[in-house]
Amino acid sequence: MDKVFVERLRLPARVGVYSHEKGREQPIELDIEVDFDGGLEQAARSERLRDTINYEKLAKAARRVVDERHFPLVETLAAEIAKSVLQLRSVHRARVRLRKLGCLEDAAAAGTEVVLEHSADQKSPMELAELETALASATLEPIVVIGSGVAGLSAMLWVHRLGHRALLIDAATSLGGQLRQVFFRMTDIPGMHPINGNDLASRLVAQLPRSFRWLRARVEHVEAETRQCAIDLEVAGQRRMIAAEAVIVCSGWRRRQLGLTSEQRFFGRGILATASKDIGFVRGERVVVVGGGDAGCENALKLRRAGAEVVLVHRRAQLSARKEFRRALDKHSAGISQRLGVQVVALHGDEHLGQVELSNGERIEARWLLSRIGWEPNGELLPPRFRDERGYARVNARLLATDGGTEQQKRLFVAGDLRNPIVPSVATSMGDGACAAKAAVELLEQLR
Ligand SMILES: Cc1cc2nc3c(=O)[nH]c(=O)nc-3n(C[C@H](O)[C@H](O)[C@H](O)COP(=O)(O)OP(=O)(O)OC[C@H]3O[C@@H](n4cnc5c(N)ncnc54)[C@H](O)[C@@H]3O)c2cc1C
Numbered sequence: 001m002d003k004v005f006v007e008r009l010r011l012p013a014r015v016g017v018y019s020h021e022k023g024r025e026q027p028i029e030l031d032i033e034v035d036f037d038g039g040l041e042q043a044a045r046s047e048r049l050r051d052t053i054n055y056e057k058l059a060k061a062a063r064r065v066v067d068e069r070h071f072p073l074v075e076t077l078a079a080e081i082a083k084s085v086l087q088l089r090s091v092h093r094a095r096v097r098l099r100k101l102g103c104l105e106d107a108a109a110a111g112t113e114v115v116l117e118h119s120a121d122q123k124s125p126m127e128l129a130e131l132e133t134a135l136a137s138a139t140l141e142p143i144v145v146i147g148s149g150v151a152g153l154s155a156m157l158w159v160h161r162l163g164h165r166a167l168l169i170d171a172a173t174s175l176g177g178q179l180r181q182v183f184f185r186m187t188d189i190p191g192m193h194p195i196n197g198n199d200l201a202s203r204l205v206a207q208l209p210r211s212f213r214w215l216r217a218r219v220e221h222v223e224a225e226t227r228q229c230a231i232d233l234e235v236a237g238q239r240r241m242i243a244a245e246a247v248i249v250c251s252g253w254r255r256r257q258l259g260l261t262s263e264q265r266f267f268g269r270g271i272l273a274t275a276s277k278d279i280g281f282v283r284g285e286r287v288v289v290v291g292g293g294d295a296g297c298e299n300a301l302k303l304r305r306a307g308a309e310v311v312l313v314h315r316r317a318q319l320s321a322r323k324e325f326r327r328a329l330d331k332h333s334a335g336i337s338q339r340l341g342v343q344v345v346a347l348h349g350d351e352h353l354g355q356v357e358l359s360n361g362e363r364i365e366a367r368w369l370l371s372r373i374g375w376e377p378n379g380e381l382l383p384p385r386f387r388d389e390r391g392y393a394r395v396n397a398r399l400l401a402t403d404g405g406t407e408q409q410k411r412l413f414v415a416g417d418l419r420n421p422i423v424p425s426v427a428t429s430m431g432d433g434a435c436a437a438k439a440a441v442e443l444l445e446q447l448r
Pocket residue numbers: 146147148149150151152169170171172175176177178179181182183185186187188189217218219220250251252253254378381415416417418424425426427429
């Protein structure tokens with residue numbers, strides 16, 4: 001992924017909660033790293049400074065914040081710097097690592113790291129009040145698209161292009177679905193320069209008309225009745241029903257979880273979301289990686305390269321990853337140990353993860369865990385008759401939900417990974433979104 005960074009920028013700052021820290025400056029050191037739209041390719045070709053991020057501007061943004069006032073906490077100072085950097089044109093993610101030098105007797109530095117992402121390329125979701133007004137006045141939404149991944153955004157684009165309006169619903173804080181987890185540049189999207197997930201999500205959102213509406217809500221259930229679809233959802237902690245003439249469900253996939261009761265407790269307190277994003281935490285630490293497939297092994301190698309000591313846990317007696325990953329693991333056997341034929345059965349710790357317990361009784365002392373045990377479809381919102389035994393949606397050639405027999409739901413369409421265990425990809429999801437949108441619009445036009 002393309003980045004611009006400034007390393008070890010040394011500044012005098014007024015920071016600290018203690019009385020002896022008030023009214024005096026002490027040295028801090030900053031690493032600032034940004035991801036930006038467009039990438040370096042364009043700048044490399046044009047050789048123009050305006051096509052990249054001028055690192056002097058990064059340093060200036062940081063100096064401006066540091067000079068502003070006294071900051072009791074390094075966390076606030078780092079977050080303010082990240083916010084200020086995010087204001088720079090085309091920056092969509094800023095990572096700021098702040099070290100307070102000499103503040104601990106036996107340490108060179110102590111500090112914090114924050115990562116902030118832009119959502120400016122994304123429209124703000126509707127307020128609850130706005131939804132209430134819409135619910136009170138409108139009888140029926142024409143088309144509702146559930147899920148803002150590639151399939152959902154493609155469906156939105158096509159519905160609008162075909163002259164209709166659609167409401168987009170997604171439970172996430174940002175639009176883009178799985179794309180927000182693709183940090184490398186994808187090279188298999190036909191006709192497109194290699195692009196990372198964030199940039200692609202930004203482009204897809206930017207292609208929608210400014211007037212499009214989206215509601216941040218979790219859909220619990222969708223039912224297609226004869227004259228309309230009923231959408232049961234939770235928005236801002238409240239249950240609501242929306243009716244629509246047609247619904248396109250694009251709720252995609254999610255990472256499979258370990259399924260342990262203690263798991264929720266340690267999200268953000270030891271359980272890493274991604275190796276790429278959280279790599280800053282793990283240097284010199286022990287990390288348990290669960291899953292011996294491609295993703296597990298790739299992440300184990302990534303974490304090892306970042307300086308972690310890795311314990312790779314896999315439930316089978318042999319790793320299932322590709323040969324290239326298994327070979328690479330053999331090379332790194334000093335820093336990556338393996339526990340095969342066992343499963344994680346419990347996580348222990350107080351405020352933070354401390355130990356990982358395996359099915360053979362072993363307890364591994366580890367403050368960090370990353371799980372990569374596969375994916376599962378987000379199909380629960382569909383009536384069970386439209387899902388196969390693995391949870392994928394069943395559809396016919398027009399992407400209408402079907403029970404696999406004769407029954408087809410004429411108002412309920414499904415697009416993207418949720419119906420595609422065979423080639424879950426950007427290209428197929430884009431195509432699906434277009435097909436489902438066209439079919440939904442045709443349905444509306446027939447009915448009117
Ligand atoms: C790490 C990684 C690398 C990848 N690499 C590639 C690659 O190189 N090439 C390629 O072609 N593809 C790649 N993919 C796959 C590709 O990103 C997906 O196939 C595609 O983005 C799927 O889009 P989707 O719209 O079907 O679903 P998703 O992107 O999964 O979007 C589903 C959306 O629905 C929302 N949602 C789910 N349930 C509900 C609910 N009940 N209520 C409200 N909202 C809900 C979710 O919040 C989410 O935003 C990769 C994926 C990952 C994670």
